[in-house]
Amino acid sequence: MDYEVGKVLIDDETISTKVGELASEIANCYSGKEFVAVGILKGAIFFLADLVRSLPQDCRVKIDFMAVSSYGASTKSSGIVKIVKDLDTDIKGRDVLLVEDILDTGLTLSYLQELLRGRAPRSLRTCVLLDKPDRRRVDVNVDFKGFSIPDEFVVGYGLDYSGYWRNLPSIHVAKALEGSANKTQPKE
Numbered sequence: 001m002d003y004e005v006g007k008v009l010i011d012d013e014t015i016s017t018k019v020g021e022l023a024s025e026i027a028n029c030y031s032g033k034e035f036v037a038v039g040i041l042k043g044a045i046f047f048l049a050d051l052v053r054s055l056p057q058d059c060r061v062k063i064d065f066m067a068v069s070s071y072g073a074s075t076k077s078s079g080i081v082k083i084v085k086d087l088d089t090d091i092k093g094r095d096v097l098l099v100e101d102i103l104d105t106g107l108t109l110s111y112l113q114e115l116l117r118g119r120a121p122r123s124l125r126t127c128v129l130l131d132k133p134d135r136r137r138v139d140v141n142v143d144f145k146g147f148s149i150p151d152e153f154v155v156g157y158g159l160d161y162s163g164y165w166r167n168l169p170s171i172h173v174a175k176a177l178e179g180s181a182n183k184t185q186p187k188e
């Protein structure tokens with residue numbers, strides 16, 4: 001492995017406080033209206049799980065998931081992603097909240113927003129835990145945002161490097177190992 005877990009960028013308590021704040025904003029926004037929270041697998045599972053459990057008891061929320069994967073290097077710039085698992089829910093006429101771990105270039109979320117908008121939900125909003133504004137290639141409208149972070153590759157709390165370290169409770173910087181040829185960010 002070319003990377004190791006580096007310093008903590010956002011600790012678990014800080015994440016938990018922020019998730020509580022986001023949940024209050026979301027509860028206020030939907031006040032009394034039922035909505036479907038759609039988590040993007042696998043990165044968003046912990047965030048979605050904590051977020052919906054922080055909502056007030058009278059909040060009418062259902063959850064569903066989508067899994068996507070990038071089509072590979074050649075089509076990456078176009079932002080075409082392959083739907084590996086689609087929703088079980090018909091979202092036509094429903095209020096939908098997309099929940100994603102991190103907004104990076106924006107290609108994934110802009111593609112998903114367009115795809116879901118095409119299914120005619122009553123409303124479509126987006127919530128991300130992390131935002132790396134320096135890496136943005138396409139504009140993406142986000143309604144609820146946790147933290148803006150610098151352009152560093154991060155792991156933990158659902159975010160992975162090659163499938164590892166999603167299980168860490170805090171968010172860490174992934175550090176290139178001494179002597180490793182790979183000094184670029186893992187996804188490039």
Ligand code: IMP
Pocket residue numbers: 043100101102103104105106107108109152153154155159160161187
């Ligand atoms: P985007 O399409 O470039 O915005 O990519 C978003 C996806 O890339 C996220 O859902 C993550 O799976 C992945 N990603 C981007 N930055 C990181 C990171 O720092 N750590 C782990 N995964 C990341």
Ligand code: MG
Pocket residue numbers: 040041042043044101
């Ligand atoms: Mg992801």
